[in-house]
Amino acid sequence: MTTSQDELLPATRRQLLHRIAVAQAEGRTPSLVAAVVRDGRTVWHGARTSVEGHGPDENVQYRIGSITKTFTAVLVLRLRDEGLLDLGDPLEKHLPGTGAGEATIAELLAHSGGLAAESPAPWWERTPGSLRPELADVLGKQPFLHPVGRRHHYSNPGYTLLGALVAQVRGASWEDVLRREVLEPLGLHRTSTRPSDPHAGGWAVHPWADVMLPEPAEDLGRMAPAGQLWSTTEDLARFAVFLTKGDDRVLGADTVREMRAPAAAMEAADVADGAAYGLGLQIQHRDGRLLVGHSGSLPGFLANLTLSVDDDVAAVVLTNCTSGSLLGGVGADLVRIVAEAEPRIPEPWRPLPEADAAVLELAGQWYWGTHAFALRLTPDGGVSLEPLSGQGRRSRFRANTDGSWTGLEGYYAGELLRAVRRPDGSVSHLDLGSFVFTRQPYDAGASVPGGVDPEGWRGIG
Template identity: 85%
Template sequence: MRTSQEELLPGTRRALLHRIATAQAEGRAPSMVAVVVRGGEAVWHGARTSVEGHGPDENVQYRIGSITKTFTAVLVLRLRDEGVLDLGDRLEKHLPDTGAGESTIAELLAHTGGLAAESPAPWWERTPGSLRPELADVLGEQPYRHPVGRRHHYSNPGYTLLGALVEELRGAPWEEVLRREVLEPLGLHRTSSRPQEPHAGGWAVHPWADVMLPEPAEDLGRMAPAGQLWSTTGDLARFAAFLAEGDDRVLSARSLLEMRTPAAPPEAEEVAAGTAYGLGMQIQHRGGRILVGHSGSLPGFLAGLVISVEDDLASVVLANCTSGPMVMTVAADLVRIVAEAEPRVPEPWRPLSEVDASVLELAGPWYWGTQASTLRLTAEGGVSLGPLSGGGRRSRFRANGNGTWTGLDGYYAGELLRAVRRPDGSVSHLDLGSFVFTRQPYDEGAPVPGGVDPEGWRGIRWP
């Protein structure tokens, strides 16, 4: 990924620098480094530091904490896409005798497996992983805190289990599999399990005095798949572009869309805050846009990665302090600044290269009862169906190659759409999950459920 600082206007670049400078000063971070990505490329990089001799740039490693979980989730989705496992499989099927085998793989990915948030004492983030050499040491005697699948409860041990699952099915250590299947194909050469020079040191900043204390940088051992990785803004910019667009060498765009889709029932406070969790990715509604990504923290470090797919923008913010700056808020603000100052220029309209006449015949208005909807053709033989005006159920559909389409999003996600034809080949109606859509409201020539009154439409004379 090349960096082109000139692609943003001077005023935008200054606003970005002002935002991280304010965050670094007010958050009292020894250093902060950030990057903005647009169109798959880094278009701005900024850094602020107050530690002598430490000049962060896109090549300096910081610890990224739980952003590691997104990498682990990608490995699991790869196994699913290869047919090695199903997300609905219980863990016990592939990794027996853990004591947490009732949870499904999808539930572990979405933190709905019912497991504890942390491993038993001592605090795993500040102690050597050698204290927890086995999964039993990570899970403890009572791994569950909630009924399986009932609520979202963030669980670090759950991602330890997912890392162990990857090791079991690949027959190699998690770190080796990650490097071979994700880091090398994406060119993330500065992402590693252990720090490599140049890297930042982790610090605790005293809450009531401007003094610092170095934090230990422990090897997390079994807990590594939940938070071990070190990386740079350069590498994470590439990773963010991948999470938005996909790369068939690693994971398809369709599977990444699945990761970015809410998969966990949010808690009440999460509903109020507009946040949710997908499969290894956090989702938040902020300022009218949907942001996906992940936060990360370990003693001495804070990290945030956010993506606005709609705006074709992403940002990464890294700091080397235990607490202080709200890096996810800063990352979201960087996206907002660029999106508002330099809105994405739409791609030029282009006609379809080819069209199937039998599909074109379906375009236009359809009625479910008296509600008017419009079917439109999209690229690659797909269609969309939504209200003619106003709000309502709206979905996109992918072509199945046999005259049917499967819903991709919205109310009709996963539902089958098909055109039902009469013996003479003309279209009678659309069938969508038992709903009958007709060319006229309550078309008497179509099999409308409940039938159509033979006297037809009528007026009413008022007294």
């Protein structure tokens, strides 16, 4: 990935610089560094003030805190994709004896396992990991605060368990597995569990005076899978591209899409704020835009990675203070600035190289009862079904080898769509998860459950 400042218009670059300058000044942070990704590569990098006497660039490491969780989630999903576990498996099946084994792997990934948010005292972020050598020290005597699977409750110990799961199944440390299976394949050479020069120091800024205090940079030990990593804007920009498009060396596009889908039952306040959580990723609706990513914080550092798949724009923001600007808002603004100032230019329309006549026959208007839908062929060889009114259930469908299709999103995700033919080969109707779609509303010539009144449509005189 190359960094080019010439990819964005001067006015756009100035807006981006202004936004991070305001964030650095109002947040009173020693330094702030940011990057924007578009079309799969870094197109802008900006920084304010200095780290150890020089301006921070895309190679300066900052601690990224809970963005580490997304890396841990990738490792777990690799195990699932290899068939070594199922997300519905209870943790106990693969990591026995923790005392929290009734939670499933999916629930731990989505923070709905009922576990506490933090480990027992002392404050784990500011004390050596050697104080918590065993999982029992991380979980405490009463690890559960809520019924398993009932609600989203963010849990750092939950991701500690997932890191231990990775180590158990792979037979190697979480750190070694991460380096071998994610960091090296994606070229994230400046992402590590311990800082390497050049890196920023972490600071606490006094809330009522412009003075600072250095923060400790503890090795988190067992808690490392929840927040240990250090990284750079350049590496996280590469990671954002991976979370958008996938990479078959690590996880395919379908699996990263699964990570980006809501997976936890949220509280009413979170729903009202447009917030949700997937499998290791935070999800938010903001300014009419669906944003995915993760924030992170540890004493002395704040971090944020935000991406909009629809706009193909991502932003990374890192800073070295304990509290200050809310970087989630900064990241969202950087995405918005680029998406609005320089909207994505769509790929040119091109006709399909070929079309299956049996599928082409299905294109057009269909009715579910009296609701009108349109079935269209998609460039990837699948089909889409959407209501002609513009409102209602819709989905794209992936083609299967037997001539059926599987739903990819919304109400019909995972549901099977197939064309039902008569003995002479003509199409009777579409069956979608037992729902019947006909060419005419309640088509008398189709197999409609419950039958169609033989007298047909009528008025009331």
